[in-house]
Amino acid sequence: MSDRLLTVNAYTTLDYVEGKAIGEAFEWESAAVVNATADREDPDAVRLQVELDNLSEEHVPKHMAELELTPTQARALAADLETHADRVDDAGNCKSR
Numbered sequence: 001m002s003d004r005l006l007t008v009n010a011y012t013t014l015d016y017v018e019g020k021a022i023g024e025a026f027e028w029e030s031a032a033v034v035n036a037t038a039d040r041e042d043p044d045a046v047r048l049q050v051e052l053d054n055l056s057e058e059h060v061p062k063h064m065a066e067l068e069l070t071p072t073q074a075r076a077l078a079a080d081l082e083t084h085a086d087r088v089d090d091a092g093n094c095k096s097r
Contacts, residue, residue: 006051046074
C-alpha cells in the first residue's frame with residue numbers, strides 16, 4: 001500500500017488487515033491499515049484510525065477514517081474485541097497471518 005495518508009511505521013498497531021468498503025451500489029475488498037493512538041503530550045482522547053488501500057478503487061476517494069474515543073469508550077471497544085476474539089478462537093476459525 002503506497003501513498004498513504006496514515007503514517008505506517010514500527011509503532012502502527014496493525015500494518016496489514018483485510019478490509020472492505022460497502023456502499024449502496026458497490027462492495028470492494030482491499031488491504032488496510034489500523035492504528036490506535038493518542039497524543040504524546042497531554043492526550044485528551046484515543047484515536048482509532050483506518051485506511052484502505054484505494055489505488056485502484058473508483059467509488060471511494062483516498063481517505064482515512066478516524067474515530068475519537070474517550071478512555072471509557074476505548075476500553076469498551078477493547079473489551080468487545082477481546083470477547084469476539086475469544087469466540088472466534090473457541091470456534092477454531094481464526095486465520096493466522
